[in-house]
Each structure stands twice: as C-alpha cells, then as structure tokens.
Amino acid sequence: DEAVALSVTWGVPKMLIGATIVSIGTTLPETAVSVLAALQGAPGLALGNAVGSIIADTGLILGLAVLIGTVPVEQRLVNRQSWIQFGSAVLLVVASIPWFGMRGMFSEGGALPQFAGIGFLILLSVYLWRSIVWSRKAPAGGGEVVLDTLDEDAAEREAAHPVWALVKLAIGIALVVLSSQVLIPTVEETAVRLNIPDAIIAATLVAFGTSLPELVTAITAVRKGHGELALGNVLGADVLNVLFVSGAAAAVTRGGLHVPPEFYYLFFPSMLFVVVVLRIGVGRTTHKLSKGFGAILLLAYVITVVAGYLVPGTGTVPGHP
Numbered sequence: 001d002e003a004v005a006l007s008v009t010w011g012v013p014k015m016l017i018g019a020t021i022v023s024i025g026t027t028l029p030e031t032a033v034s035v036l037a038a039l040q041g042a043p044g045l046a047l048g049n050a051v052g053s054i055i056a057d058t059g060l061i062l063g064l065a066v067l068i069g070t071v072p073v074e075q076r077l078v079n080r081q082s083w084i085q086f087g088s089a090v091l092l093v094v095a096s097i098p099w100f101g102m103r104g105m106f107s108e109g110g111a112l113p114q115f116a117g118i119g120f121l122i123l124l125s126v127y128l129w130r131s132i133v134w135s136r137k138a139p140a141g142g143g144e145v146v147l148d149t150l151d152e153d154a155a156e157r158e159a160a161h162p163v164w165a166l167v168k169l170a171i172g173i174a175l176v177v178l179s180s181q182v183l184i185p186t187v188e189e190t191a192v193r194l195n196i197p198d199a200i201i202a203a204t205l206v207a208f209g210t211s212l213p214e215l216v217t218a219i220t221a222v223r224k225g226h227g228e229l230a231l232g233n234v235l236g237a238d239v240l241n242v243l244f245v246s247g248a249a250a251a252v253t254r255g256g257l258h259v260p261p262e263f264y265y266l267f268f269p270s271m272l273f274v275v276v277v278l279r280i281g282v283g284r285t286t287h288k289l290s291k292g293f294g295a296i297l298l299l300a301y302v303i304t305v306v307a308g309y310l311v312p313g314t315g316t317v318p319g320h321p
C-alpha cells in the first residue's frame with residue numbers, strides 16, 4: 001500500500017509498481033529469512049526457503065488462483081515473463097552444480113558460489129531496468145490494474161505525506177526482519193526435535209509461510225477479477241526468488257551457499273517440473289488458464305511436499321540417526 005502511495009507522489013507508472021515493487025514486497029519475507037539464515041550458518045534453510053517458495057508460488061498459489069477464478073493470459077507479456085522465470089530457475093540449478101566434483105553431488109551436496117550470488121544481483125538490476133523499459137512501452141491502459149487494497153483516494157491522501165509513507169514502509173520492513181530472527185532458530189530446533197533436516201522444513205513449511213503474501217495477493221486478485229495480476233505477481237516473485245533471494249543469500253556467504261544433496265535429486269527437479277508445466281501451459285494457452293491446468297499445478301505441489309518427507313535420504317538430520 002505504501003509503495004503504491006509513493007508511486008502517486010513520484011509519478012511512477014502503476015504497471016511498473018505491480019511488476020516490480022509488489023513482487024519485491026511479497027518476496028521480502030523470503031529475502032529476510034534466507035539472508036539471515038545464511039549469515040547465521042544455516043545454508044539449507046536459506047536455499048530451501050527460496051526454492052520451496054518457487055514451488056509454492058507456481059504450484060500451490062497459482063494452482064489455487066486458477067481453480068478459484070479466471071486467470072487471463074496476454075500472450076506477448078506473459079510469454080516473455082514466463083521465459084524469464086524458466087531461465088532463472090535453470091540458471092539457479094546450473095550455478096549450483098559442482099561441475100568439478102559431480103560424483104559427490106548426491107551424497108555430499110554442492111554449493112552456490114559467492115560470485116554467482118553477486119552475479120545474480122547484477123542480473124536483478126538488469127531485470128528491474130528492463131522492466132522499467134517494458135512498462136513504459138506498454139500500450140495505454142494495459143497493465144495499469146493494481147489491487148484494490150489501496151484505492152485512488154487513499155493513494156492521494158498518502159501521497160500528500162510521502163515522509164510518513166516512507167516511515168510506515170520502513171516499519172513494515174523492520175517487522176519482517178525481526179520476525180525472521182525469531183523464525184530461523186525455531187525452524188532449526190524443530191528440525192532437530194522432529195529428526196528432519198532444516199532444508200526440508202525450509203522448502204515446505206517455511207516456504208509456505210513466507211509465500212503467504214503471494215497467496216493473499218493472488219486470491220484477492222482473482223476474486224476481484226484481476227487474475228492477470230495474480231499470474232504476473234507469481235512470475236515476478238519466482239524470478240526474484242532466484243535473483244534476489246538466492247543471490248543475496250549467496251552474496252553474503254564468503255564460502256558460498258552450501259547446497260544439501262536432497263536438492264539435486266528432489267527439490268531442483270521439483271522446481272524445474274512446476275516451472276516447465278507452467279511454461280507449457282502458457283505456451284498452449286491463448287486466452288485463459290484452464291481449471292485442469294490449475295489442478296495439475298496443485299498436484300505437483302502436493303507431490304513435492306509429500307516426497308520431501310518420504311523420499312529415502314531426506315528424512316534424517318545429518319548427525320542424527
């Protein structure tokens with residue numbers, strides 16, 4: 001809400017706010033959790049949260065949005081964004097593969113190097129810059145719909161006090177960071193007590209919790225008849241989960257972000273699966289995503305979560321029988 005209010009003051013197109021700031025805002029919990037987890041020596045939690053959020057956004061949230069309401073597809077815009085989402089997911093997997101020690105990948109894991117994290121952040125700046133260019137070239141009247149959580153009158157009132165809007169925005173960010181400080185040790189303790197790796201909990205329970213902003217945005221959007229906003233937010237959030245969340249977490253880790261073995265035989269394949277399903281669905285759709293397609297996305301998410309706790313090798317904490 002505060003970001004939209006500031007857009008009125010600064011004259012930034014609302015389409016740009018929806019494509020960038022809204023997605024950045026909804027991925028802020030993932031970023032805070034992953035960066036703090038990396039700084040506190042919990043790389044499995046850091047990466048698991050990012051990858052799990054992509055799976056939750058694409059499978060659970062978009063799947064529910066399609067089943068609940070109508071999600072229109074504007075081929076030119078959605079097709080481009082979908083390819084960026086797909087490319088980002090592939091880039092994360094490629095950057096995480098230990099190319100000079102692949103034999104131990106499924107037993108010892110690998111790493112997302114620090115330089116790769118820095119590269120992701122550079123690509124993030126390029127992506128945001130291109131988003132600005134694309135939004136300014138958008139046809140008049142296209143993509144200007146933003147959630148009705150802040151109507152025009154409220155936006156104008158907030159625009160009259162930009163300093164206060166900035167203060168409230170800072171308070172919201174601070175609350176997210178403080179909540180993350182509480183969440184990380186709680187997850188680690190839960191992992192030990194349940195004898196489950198924190199990476200598994202991060203990729204399922206924590207990822208679901210940090211993806212709640214996307215869930216609320218998507219459900220509200222389709223209920224108000226703005227399904228295209230739900231699709232755009234999910235696609236944008238997935239890109240940011242790679243470039244922003246994973247990138248920032250790896251960039252602040254001197255030795256690189258350790259990638260547990262279960263990512264290579266479970267979570268990376270699951271992430272690529274839901275992303276490929278969405279890419280195929282978007283490519284075959286001319287007007288709107290079908291209910292059957294939404295059911296497939298939702299089923300893919302459920303299978304991933306169940307597999308995370310049942311697949312051999314993922315249900316034990318290292319060092320704990």
